Amino acid sequence: MNNVLTIENATMQFGGVVAVDNMNLRVDEGEIVSLIGPNGAGKTTAFNVITGVYAPTNGRVEFCGKTIVENHPQGKMEKLYKGQNNGQYTHVLKPTPDKITKLGMARTFQNIRLWKSQTVFENVLIAKHCRTTANFFSATFRMNHAEEQRQREECDELLSVLGLENVRNELATSLPYGQQRRVEIARALATQPKLLLLDEPAAGMNPQETDELTAFIGKIRDDFKLTVFLIEHHMDLVMDISDRIYVLDFGKLIADGTPTEIQNNQRVIDAYLGVSNDA
């Protein structure tokens, strides 16, 4: 199985707060991996490090065998965005999120961030923009007609796969919560990712919607041949679909393993329920 995502020694410090502390994890191709942990454990920060929103204080992120984010502040710092690290320099690699998305990593947001003045279809279509080859001149004078047509068809196809074709022309933000989540996933899929990062996809959903989502995530993983890495609080969903689970507590990974292993791990139970000091 090919490795898709590797995080090595990632540390993210905000002043004195260590949000993510020396995190190591790997996600293999075709897996569904979950990252869980109590509130404030640093899960979303870990996502932001992976997607380039934050530059880590230390550590390295590798995506499909290529180092995409790197910072080793020990010793001399050099900005070498494209050059090879010859072992002489410490290496700061800090791409903006859009570059990481173009490499094939797409994400959704914990608090839905759809483009509010756009319809569902436009939301998905705009996400296709990063795969456009036309420059602005040829796009303005409609010389990219074939590409535009193809992109529109792809978006329509995506909407029908995700069951959104009947709300195609609605304003995205006018939809019910569950469907907005779907639009966000559709938008992420439109960027043609290899790895899909879902930040609390079931937040604010009722049990029935959560069940639907569980089936849905498995389905898109198979349909689009994706690897899925997700943060979630709904344990039912996590235990149902995850191949492996990582548990984060106060920025530190405290456990990893299959759902059964995690359910029986004493440290995880302690982290969630608290340790009794009476004994």
Place this chain on the structure above:
Amino acid sequence: MKKNNKTKIVSAVLIVALLAVLLLLDNTKGVPSMLLTVLRKGAIYALVAVSMNLLNGFTGLFSLGQAGFMLLGAYTYAALTIPVESQTSIYQQYPGGGVGFSITEGLTNAMGGFGLLLGVVICLILAGIVAALLAYVIGLPVLRLKSDYLAIATLGFAEILRAVVQYAKLGPVTNGSNLLYGFTSFDDFKIGSLKLSTVMPFVFSGLCIAVVVLLINSTYGRAFKAIRDDEVAAEAMGINLAKHKRMSFVISSFFAGISGALLAMYQASVQAVTFKAAMTYEILLIVVIGGIGSISGSVIASFLFVGCSEWWLRFLDNEKTLKNFNAKLIFAIIFGLIVAGIAVAIFFKQKKNGKLGANVPCIGTAIVALAAIGWDIWFVISPNLKLPLLRSGFRMVVFSVIIMVVVLFFRKGLLGDQELPDVLHRFGAWLQSRFGKSAKGGDAK
């Protein structure tokens, strides 16, 4: 597909009809010169407003540098088209000044009327390119800023540009703080004896606006709108923020440069002092009144604005004495009826909302209306025949009040972020649903 073709034919017919009407206005004697002024200046302001809307309304970058880029465009155009023989007299403060050639003159001599058009087009594009280049350079540092800070920085750059152009060392090109004049203007466009002074501004600015519309509906325009709606999401979906913001800024400045050149052609002279920050505010006003994010709104608002400031509200600046008591009485009655009408309308609305009673809006309306009518009665009784308030500068007061009303009550402007055809279409549908099939009015398509 068929409907699409129909729309195309209708718009082509409308454009031809518009140009024909303009041509007719240009060549008919007795057409009020104010009408022509409003049409010409309105067309040019429409282009600036659209260029500003591209930046402020579609990309969400609040920039106030428009006047600066217009200034650059105007000077570039003027410097390149002043006829060679008049350069010595125009640049008399700077002996040996002037670029030493004139693109339009050269091409006119070589190819006649077509050469003139070609020369003007080349110079307009050059004017745009100069503005765009500078925008690129300014954009590198400035576009890292957001909202108000960006506005302040761009405003500052525009003011710096205005000062630099008047710098004496640049005099041989810009003529310092003196006028540049004598260059090719709209009056030079003629077919035989037919004047084209009003047609040409519409043609040039219409073409530019068409390009902006095409851009906005392209994949890049959609990316701009995504940046406006949510920057974080846009970046996460693979839109390079720096690149797209810079692109929008440069394109907007390109068209601002062209519109500056058009304004120079319209005024037939260029002087740096006219491109003050106040000009940017006028354009911002047009954009806000028309609706931030609406191209057709900007176009309509620019004609309304120019019409009001140049023509319809002019009377507010002139003192006026009524002829006799009867005229005064008629004025007073009309004024009283308007005040009463507005008050009654407000009361009706309050009653409809079930809020009629002793609350602030109702009592406030009553007090203001009574005061106005009381003043009205006093005005009739008093021996004075001069209309009050009308004096130089009152126009700007009225303007300010209009802006406040727009900002307070119609925050979305005339069209919000919608376009005229959509609005007309919806209006037509509404009419149909309301009055059945008998009403065919308002059917835009």
